[in-house]
Amino acid sequence: GRPLTIWELRNPVLIESYVMAIFDMHTKSGAAEAIDVIKPRASSKMGVEIAIDEWGPTVITRIASLRIKLNAEDAGHMRILKILDRLSATYLREGYQDVLRACIPDGPVIMCHNDAQ
Known part of the structure; x- marks a missing residue:
């Protein structure tokens, strides 16, 4: 097509x-x-709500488990640790869920699809 x-x-x-x-x-x-x-x-939740409520906390847990496995003395590991720091500071800082929830518009949900944008 x-x-x-x-x-x-x-x-x-x-x-x-x-x-x-x-x-x-x-x-x-x-x-x-x-x-x-x-x-x-979860029919009562939109995808964005699932991302905020489930995926965000899961990522925070995974980042913590990655940090334990990395050695700050290793240059490659240090690079990964810096990336994890930046990711956490940019997207997962304290109160991130409230900030993201505030971005969800009130009103009816309108069907859209990536192909129709």
């Missing part, structure tokens, strides 16, 4: 077909069920 043009995206007949194709891919391809086996869906 090819990317759709803005004019094609504004065509109501085409956009209906496009939306239905995306919907079918998400609901009838079996992908969602395959993922559910690994990580059941």
Whole structure:
């Protein structure tokens, strides 16, 4: 295929077909069920909320376990430690979850897809 043009995206007949194709891919391809086996869906949470509530704390735990394994005397390990420091200071500092939650807009959730951006 090819990317759709803005004019094609504004065509109501085409956009209906496009939306239905995306919907079918998400609901009838079996992908969602395959993922559910690994990580059941939390229908009450959006992906961004899962990232804030679950992935962020998991990353913090993993960074801590990495730090234990690294030797500050080793130049390569020191480089990794500096990267972990920068990552933590930039994205995972105290209160990061509240900052990220404040970025979630109020109001209805509108369907979007990377292909439609």
